[in-house]
Amino acid sequence: MQHALILLGVLIAGMGLSVEAGLLGPLGEQVGHLSATLSIFMVGALLLSLALVFVPRRQLGALFKQPRWLLTGGILGPVYVIVLTLATPVVGVGMTMVGILSGQIAASMAIDHFGWLGSEERKVDGYRVAALVMILVALWLM
Amino acid sequence: MVLPLIFILLLVGGAVLAAQSSINGRLGAKTGIIESAWLTFIMGAVLTFLLMFFFEPVQQATLFSVPKWQLTGALFGVVYMLAIVFAVPRVGTAAATVAVISGQLVMSLLIDHFGWLNNAQLPLGASRYIAMALLLGAIVLLYLSHQRRNRRMAAQPG
Numbered sequence: 001m002q003h004a005l006i007l008l009g010v011l012i013a014g015m016g017l018s019v020e021a022g023l024l025g026p027l028g029e030q031v032g033h034l035s036a037t038l039s040i041f042m043v044g045a046l047l048l049s050l051a052l053v054f055v056p057r058r059q060l061g062a063l064f065k066q067p068r069w070l071l072t073g074g075i076l077g078p079v080y081v082i083v084l085t086l087a088t089p090v091v092g093v094g095m096t097m098v099g100i101l102s103g104q105i106a107a108s109m110a111i112d113h114f115g116w117l118g119s120e121e122r123k124v125d126g127y128r129v130a131a132l133v134m135i136l137v138a139l140w141l142m
Numbered sequence: 143m144v145l146p147l148i149f150i151l152l153l154v155g156g157a158v159l160a161a162q163s164s165i166n167g168r169l170g171a172k173t174g175i176i177e178s179a180w181l182t183f184i185m186g187a188v189l190t191f192l193l194m195f196f197f198e199p200v201q202q203a204t205l206f207s208v209p210k211w212q213l214t215g216a217l218f219g220v221v222y223m224l225a226i227v228f229a230v231p232r233v234g235t236a237a238a239t240v241a242v243i244s245g246q247l248v249m250s251l252l253i254d255h256f257g258w259l260n261n262a263q264l265p266l267g268a269s270r271y272i273a274m275a276l277l278l279g280a281i282v283l284l285y286l287s288h289q290r291r292n293r294r295m296a297a298q299p300g
Contacts, residue, residue, distance in 0.1 A: 007229075007238075008241075009225055009229070012225075013218075014241060014242035014243060016222055017218065017246050018246045018247075019253070019259070020215040020219050020222075022258060022261050023212055024215050026212065026261060030201070030208055031201050031207075033198075034193050035205055042187045043216035044183035045180070048179055048184075051180075052177070052180050055174070055177075058174070058176075060177055063181055071181060071185075073162045073165045073181070073185075074182040074183070075189060076158045076161055076162040076165070077186040078186050078189050078190045079155060081219075083151050087151060087152055088261070090144065096152060096250070097250040099152025099156065100155050100159065101246070102156060104160045105160075105243075106156075107158075108239060117161060125290070127290070128283070128284065128287050131279075134276045138273035138280070139273075141269045141270070141273040
């Protein structure tokens with residue numbers, strides 16, 4: 001039951017990602033792609049800074065005790081957002097998401113298969129290959 | 143000529159997103175959800191500010207002159223980041239990814255179909271319905287792969 005609730009929450013968060021792409025495309029056309037990207041990270045960073053003040057038992061120090069590569073998520077994020085603002089005006093939100101999706105699934109398979117980035121190794125099986133093929137066909141159909 | 147380039151860019155964007163949720167899931171499990179999301183957004187803001195400062199061509203409109211609702215994208219980004227960092231350690235990466243993807247797809251097709259949020263209207267045609275069916279099939283396959291793995295793990299503990 002709790003599982004289903006968490007998954008529902010994640011599903012809604014996924015819908016939010018598409019709304020973000022839908023907002024970013026037109027915004028980037030008007031104010032510039034990098035400015036649109038900046039607005040996302042700036043507002044996000046400020047909101048989370050506020051939230052951080054009210055979090056009980058913050059562990060900010062622990063962040064910098066982690067191996068440095070674990071902290072690179074913030075460098076990867078802008079790449080995704082910049083691509084979103086560039087692509088949506090040209091190909092539409094649907095196509096953008098399918099493209100992102102293919103990259104996401106292919107990369108997550110590679111990460112699992114080879115155990116990159118410290119994740120445990122999970123070999124690619126027939127199901128996953130079939131899923132990837134279906135997504136590529138869908139991409140071509142869109 | 144532009145289209146293939148855009149696709150390559152999109153694939154890279156998706157690959158980067160996968161790498162990021164893998165990295166952030168681990169970081170969040172060690173330091174806390176808000177802390178991990180906070181660092182991600184701070185670094186993102188610093189990096190894009192530098193890029194914008196040096197490389198953005200001058201535009202007519204600025205972030206301060208466009209209607210405010212166009213700036214609300216960040217709210218969705220923050221919710222997504224928090225949801226992922228919370229969910230991945232609890233339900234597993236595969237299930238979380240499948241849920242995100244389903245939400246992404248349904249919403250993006252709705253936005254295109256109705257041209258919401260000032261986007262161009264791209265009505266759903268037959269080929270897009272087939273594409274949607276294929277994507278749903280792919281999601282089911284990923285779920286099955288995950289289930290089979292869980293059964294194997296249960297059969298051979300350790």
